[in-house]
Amino acid sequence: MQSIDYFSARITGGNIPSTLDYLKSVHEKYDAVTPFEYHFLDQQLENFYQADQRMIRLFGIATMLAVFSACLGLFGLAAFTAELVAIAVIVAAPLAYWAVNKWLEGFAYSISIDPGTFILAGLLAMAIAWLTVSFQAIRAAIANPVNSLRYE
Numbered sequence: 564m565q566s567i568d569y570f571s572a573r574i575t576g577g578n579i580p581s582t583l584d585y586l587k588s589v590h591e592k593y594d595a596v597t598p599f600e601y602h603f604l605d606q607q608l609e610n611f612y613q614a615d616q617r618m619i620r621l622f623g624i625a626t627m628l629a630v631f632s633a634c635l636g637l638f639g640l641a642a643f644t645a646e647l648v649a650i651a652v653i654v655a656a657p658l659a660y661w662a663v664n665k666w667l668e669g670f671a672y673s674i675s676i677d678p679g680t681f682i683l684a685g686l687l688a689m690a691i692a693w694l695t696v697s698f699q700a701i702r703a704a705i706a707n708p709v710n711s712l713r714y715e
Contacts (some may be wrong), residue, residue: 641696648692652685 574582586688587599665674 605606637696637700640700641693644696645689648688649685652688656681656685681715 590599
């Protein structure tokens with residue numbers, strides 16, 4: 564003997580309780596063991612839609628967390644690069660000042676070196692480092708990930 568797992572019936576909107584009673588009697592006639600359960604199609608579709616909406620929200624949150632994490636990584640990379648450039652400027656500025664002064668002493672008409680020159684050079688080096696890191700980050704962001712994964 565075969566059992567019916569489920570069946571669908573199209574009913575009109577009028578007198579739903581009596582229609583359900585009739586369907587229950589037909590079900591009990593052919594399958595008295597399994598309890599009669601019913602669902603309306605619009606309610607089932609709404610349940611599916613709500614489950615999809617929850618999944619979309621979860622994926623959205625996960626995506627935002629991933630983007631936030633990537634931005635933190637880029638910020639860390641930029642800060643690390645800026646730190647290296649700042650250390651290089653701090654170490655190189657006094658040495659360059661000393662070397663330029665020694666070089667200029669050999670001229671009959673020498674000029675004095677202004678510390679603003681080294682500050683400008685340091686800011687220029689920081690700007691170049693910032694532009695380089697930004698360019699690489701933008702290039703990595705717009706690149707096709709398939710090309711990167713192909714060679715990994």
